[in-house]
Amino acid sequence: xxxxxxxxVAVIAGSAIGALARKGIREKYITVLxxxxxxxxxxxxxxxxxxxxxxxxxxxxFIICLAVGGLLGTMLRLDQHMERATKKxxxxxxxAEGITTGVLLCCVGTLSMMGPVLSALYGDNTYLxxxxxxxxxxxxxxxxxxxxxxxxxxxxVFVWQSMFYGIAHISAAFISDELIAEVSxxxxxxxxxxxxxxxxxxxxxxxxxxxxxxxxxxxxLLKNLFAG
Numbered sequence: 001x002x003x004x005x006x007x008x009v010a011v012i013a014g015s016a017i018g019a020l021a022r023k024g025i026r027e028k029y030i031t032v033l034x035x036x037x038x039x040x041x042x043x044x045x046x047x048x049x050x051x052x053x054x055x056x057x058x059x060x061x062f063i064i065c066l067a068v069g070g071l072l073g074t075m076l077r078l079d080q081h082m083e084r085a086t087k088k089x090x091x092x093x094x095x096a097e098g099i100t101t102g103v104l105l106c107c108v109g110t111l112s113m114m115g116p117v118l119s120a121l122y123g124d125n126t127y128l129x130x131x132x133x134x135x136x137x138x139x140x141x142x143x144x145x146x147x148x149x150x151x152x153x154x155x156x157v158f159v160w161q162s163m164f165y166g167i168a169h170i171s172a173a174f175i176s177d178e179l180i181a182e183v184s185x186x187x188x189x190x191x192x193x194x195x196x197x198x199x200x201x202x203x204x205x206x207x208x209x210x211x212x213x214x215x216x217x218x219x220x221l222l223k224n225l226f227a228g
Contacts, residue, residue, distance in 0.1 A: 003119055003128035004161045008154040010132040011106060011139050015151035018143025025144065034145045034198060041101060042195030048108065049188025055181040061219060062185045069186075069212025070205075079207040086149060098146025100206050101194045102153035105142075106135045107160045107213070108187030110180060116165035117175050128161070174224060182216035 022030065053059070073079075079096070086095040106112065111134065115127030135157065143150045167174055190212065193204035 001119070001162075001165065003125035003132070004116060004158060004165060007106075007112075007128060007132045007135055007161060008158040010136040011102070011154040011157050012151045014136040014139025015143040015148050015153070018140040018145075018150070019148035021140070022144045022147060030145055033141070037101070037141055037145060038195045038198030040195070041105065041198060042192050044105075045188045045190070045192030045195055047188070048191060049185050052181045052184040052188065055177070056185055057178060058182065058219075061182055061216065062189060065182075065186050065212045065215035065219070066189060066209060069215050070209045072211045073208030074205070076208075076211075078210065079205050082207050086152075095146055095149040096207060097194075097197055098142055098150045099152055099156075100210070101191075101198060102139060102142050102150050103156045103210070104187060104191045104194050104206070105138050106131075106153060106157050108184060108191060110184070112157070112161060113164055113175075113180055113183065116161045116163075117168040117172070120165045120168035121172055174220065176220070179216060179220050182219070183213060186212050186216060 025033070049062075053062075056062075082096045082099070086099065109131075111127050111131035115125075115131050118124040118127055139150060139153065142153075164175065190206055190209055193202075193209065194206045196202045197204055197206055
C-alpha cells in the first residue's frame with residue numbers, strides 16, 4: 001500500500017516542480033509546451049486504444065461505455081462542478097483541463113491498474129514504483145502549463161489505485177486481462193479526447209466522460225454475477 005502513497009506523492013512533487021519551472025518560462029514557451037502536451041496526449045491515446053482493441057473480445061463495449069458514462073457525467077454536471085471547484089483554486093484558469101489530462105495520463109494503463117494488483121497479491125511493487133516515476137515526469141510537464149493546482153490529480157490517482165488494490169484483495173480472479181484491455185481502450189479514447197481539448201481543436205467535455213472508465217468494471221461485475 002505504501003507504493004500507492006508514493007504514487008500520489010510523486011504527482012504532488014511533479015506538480016510542484018512543474019509549477020516552479022513555469023514561473024521562469026515566458027508565455028510563448030508555455031504555449032509551445034501546451035501544444036506539445038496536446039499532441040503527445042492525442043498520439044498516446046490513439047496508440048493505447050488501438051493496441052488494446054486488438055485484445056478486446058467485446059469490440060463495441062467501449063462505445064457503450066463512452067455513451068453511458070458520458071450521459072451519467074452530463075447528468076451529474078461534472079464539468080460544471082469541476083470548473084467551479086478549480087476556479088477557487090486557480091482564479092479562473094483552465095485548471096480543470098489540466099487535472100483531467102493528468103488523471104487520464106496517470107490512471108490509464110497497465111502500470112497503474114496491474115501495479116496495485118501485483119502489490120496486493122504478491123507484495124511486488126515494481127509496476128507501482130515505475131508508475132510513480134512516470135507520474136512524476138508527466139506531472140512536471142502538465143504543471144508547467146497549468147500550475148500547481150494539478151496536484152489535485154494525486155487524489156484521483158490514490159483512489160484509482162486503491163480501488164484496484166482493494167478489489168484484488170477481495171477477488172483476484174475478477175481483475176483479468178480482459179478487464180484491463182477494455183478499461184485501456186476506453187481510457188485511450190479519453191486521453192485522445194483530452195489531447196483534442198488541449199490543442200483547442202474540439203472541446204469533448206472529457207470531464208463528463210470520466211465515468212466511462214468505470215463502465216467496463218461494472219460490465220464485468222454484472223457478467224460474473226450472472227455467470228455465477
